[in-house]
Amino acid sequence: MESLRFAYPLASAALVLIIDLVVWQYVDPRHLRWKMVIRLCLFLLFSLALLDGDLSPLSPVQDGFTPARHTLATVLAFIWWLYGARALTALAVVMLEPRIGGKGHLLQDLMGAIIFLVATVAAAGYVLDLPVKGLLATSGAVAIILGLAVQSTLGDVFSGIVLNATKPFRVDDVISIDDIEGKVIEIDWRSTYLLTGSGSMVVIPNAMAAKTRIINLSRPNRFHSVVLTIELPVRLRPSLVLDSLEKALQGSRDLLAQPKAGAVIRKSGLRSVEYEITGFIKSRDRRGAVRNQLYDLIYRQLAASDSLRQHREQLTPATRESAALNSVPMLRTLDETERTALERLMRLSSYPVGGVILPQGTVSDALLIIESGVVTVAIERSDGWHELGRLGPGDLMGESGIIEQLPLPVRCTALTDCVVYRIDRADLEPWLHEGNQLAEALEGLAxxxxxxxxxxxxxxxAAATPKGLLHWIRKSVMPLPPG
Structure with missing residues (x-):
């Protein structure tokens, strides 16, 4: 122990405090564990320096010191308790960080406040030899008076403690509180801060957040809902509308198979019926894109449905073939003569669910136009069949056989019941010469x-990673390749 003796114990203790402040201030915060180890070592040196100077933080300073040394010794002994509280608080934060995360400020502050309160009372009793019982009684009376004065603030504080303990939401979660939706950016002693979609910040008192309904839109993180509401005229038959909506939902590859998407009638009035469509996706960031896609798919399926088509034909008389041609963007550029000629060549076909419209490996001898329904296009790979996409009303099939006359490398199957128009290749010969708009459009699509x-x-x-004890043993004993 002689090697640990200090020539100037009190000055050495003060120097240790200065070194601790410098290290904690200037060492990179990312090295929190190393800073914690250094702080514990410095606290040990600080304690040894006090003991070497015949000081004990567990008893008042002896009377053998000069007034200046007595004051310095009393201050250092008092600081020992605060220094220990600070080291204990930092150690607890490091140990609890994996559980509470790097942003659990409220729990960290509460834990630190309790530790420092206990350390201050202990220092007052042991070092200053104050009557702790009287001090606690006085402090209790003062606390009651302050509690009544700041009752609402204390309600927010304790509500914040409850929110941090139960964790109905965390920082970076997207939540809805009292119909206010936003991303949680901070939770402090009094309030929860939300960043709304418009870029503004909303401050919600924790007491209000604890009492009202909270909707956490980020959990469960396995899927997120997409909800649409549309109104249609009451004259449209609901069963046909729901069938079109179901087809539109199946036309989106972004929607998860489970939980299953669906459509229901929300309410009905004298002039309109309100339908609600609900689906689920993996990434919340895709909600806007999927909503836009669903609106387009719903429009296309409704436009192709019998009920809406009959209603539209009553307003503007047109043939069914003409409506199908209008649904194909690349065919809208044809003049009236060409459109009339194509309408005479169109033949109607229907396919049940699961029916193969175009088998893989066949040379398509016709151009197919989907009038209604959803078609899945899949290609065979080494790991099985892979879906390339889904086609709906207004989409074309068989263009590769028309333009290139090559075997079809994919398989087109009806995902729902489908109605398809067929135009034979021989009938399309007048439109397939070089420079024709239809031929160029089909070449670009192919x-x-x-x-x-x-x-x-x-x-x-991806190759499956072997697991288990045998794989671990083989990986551990196999020598590494040279070089």
């Missing part, structure tokens, strides 16, 4: 879909 197929075929399935 090229784009060919690129999508190439990307899908280049995919390599």
């Amino acid at each position: 090229s784009f879909r060919g690129h999508v197929r190439e990307v899908a075929l280049q995919h390599r399935p």
